[in-house]
Amino acid sequence: MATRSDAKQDETMQSSDALDKPIDETQVAGRVAREALEERVAAGSEREGDMSRNTLRSLILGLLGARPMSGYDIKRAFDRSLATYWNAGSSQIYTTLKALAARGLVSSELVYQDGRPNRRVYRLTEAGRAALDAWLAEPVPARFTKDEFLTKLFFCGQTDDTTALRHLEEHLSSLHEQLADMERALREYGGRPTRRPRLLEYQMLVRDYKHAALRADLEVTAQAIVRLRARISE
Numbered sequence: 001m002a003t004r005s006d007a008k009q010d011e012t013m014q015s016s017d018a019l020d021k022p023i024d025e026t027q028v029a030g031r032v033a034r035e036a037l038e039e040r041v042a043a044g045s046e047r048e049g050d051m052s053r054n055t056l057r058s059l060i061l062g063l064l065g066a067r068p069m070s071g072y073d074i075k076r077a078f079d080r081s082l083a084t085y086w087n088a089g090s091s092q093i094y095t096t097l098k099a100l101a102a103r104g105l106v107s108s109e110l111v112y113q114d115g116r117p118n119r120r121v122y123r124l125t126e127a128g129r130a131a132l133d134a135w136l137a138e139p140v141p142a143r144f145t146k147d148e149f150l151t152k153l154f155f156c157g158q159t160d161d162t163t164a165l166r167h168l169e170e171h172l173s174s175l176h177e178q179l180a181d182m183e184r185a186l187r188e189y190g191g192r193p194t195r196r197p198r199l200l201e202y203q204m205l206v207r208d209y210k211h212a213a214l215r216a217d218l219e220v221t222a223q224a225i226v227r228l229r230a231r232i233s234e
Helices: 004-020 025-066 071-082 090-102 126-137 148-154 161-189 197-233
Strands: 106-111 119-124
Touching: 025 071, 025 090, 025 119, 025 126, 071 090, 071 119, 071 161, 090 106, 090 119, 119 126, 148 161, 161 197
Parallel strands: none
Antiparallel strands: 106 119
C-alpha cells in the first residue's frame, strides 16, 4: 500500500524529471515575443484612447470658447459641423463635460425654462481658456488615420471583383452623403452674419480642406467602379 511518504517521493521525482527535460528555446522565444507584442498592442491602444479623449476635451473647450452651450447644443454642433472629421456620442460628451468640470476647466449653471425641460449650460473658466489656448499653440502631431475601408480594399485581390465592387459602391454612397452634409452646412452658415468673422473664416477653411479631400476620394472611387464593372461584364 502506497504511503504519504511514497506519494511525496513520486512527486519529487516527477519534479526532478521535469527539471531535467531540455528546454525548448524556440517555444520560449516565441512565447516571449508574443507576450511582448501583446504588451505593445495594449500600450498602443491605451495611448490612442488617451489621445482621442484628450482631443475630445479640447474640441469641447473649443466649442465652449465660441459660446456657452448645453450638452445637447454640443452634440448638435458635432453632428452639424464636425461629424465629417470627428464624431462623439452623447455619453462621451457628458462624461467629458463632467471631467472638465472636475478639473475646473468649465463651469455650469442650471437654466430654468417654463414649459420646457431645464438646461444645464456650460461655459469656459479662465483655466479652461488657458487650456484651450495651450492646445491651439501645440504642434500638430503626425497624422495617421485608421481607415477600415482602405485596409479591406488593400486585400480585395484575394476575393472576387463583385465583393470589391460592393465595397467601392458603398464607399461612394458614403462620400455623396458627406458631401451633401458639407453643402448643407455651407448654405446654412457660409453667408450668415456673424459677430466673430475670424472664427467663421477658419471654420470655412476647414470645410474647404475636407471638401477637396472628399472630391478627390470621389473621383478615384468612381474610376475604380467603372473599371471593375467593365471587367465583371466581360
